[in-house]
Amino acid sequence: MTKEFIEAGKKRLSRDTTQDANRQEINALKRKSEDLKDLVAEVSLDLHRLKKTSAPSVDEGAANA
Template sequence: MSKKQSASSLISELKRKTRKKYSAEEKIRIILEGMRGEISVAELCRREGIYQANYYKWSKDFMEAGKKRLNGDTLREANSSEVGELKEENSSLKELVAELSLENKRLKKNDYGVE
């Protein structure tokens, strides 16, 4: 391997290791700045150190999420195991309420002699 090849492979390895993960807030800030149009998307991406493809993907995801939110499609479908667990818990809680209601009536009857 020549010096030039080893240097370029070292640089690409460093870039890979130092790749930044952007939080949702950072992505939104960048997207909104791009939508304002005060600077070009290319210039914004250069300044932020991201590829334009990333900007456009984030922008598309942002718009789709907003559309879903406005349509009220924010609920996720529960999986069958969650539904089963919740039904079992609901049944157990109903039984507990019934038992406690009977116990409460019995105690009132004994204390007050009233039904």
């Protein structure tokens, strides 16, 4: 019975270690996801600003035509 108890304890520790690793991986992926979302937002804003500054306005296009 003591051996069974020790084996059960080992299995439990093994599961806890796996869960901790998974939890750490999940937290790291969440941080990376947030970083990527921020990056996409920044690039989208930069692209929007670039389009606004490089595209001629409607009035300028009519005057040049």
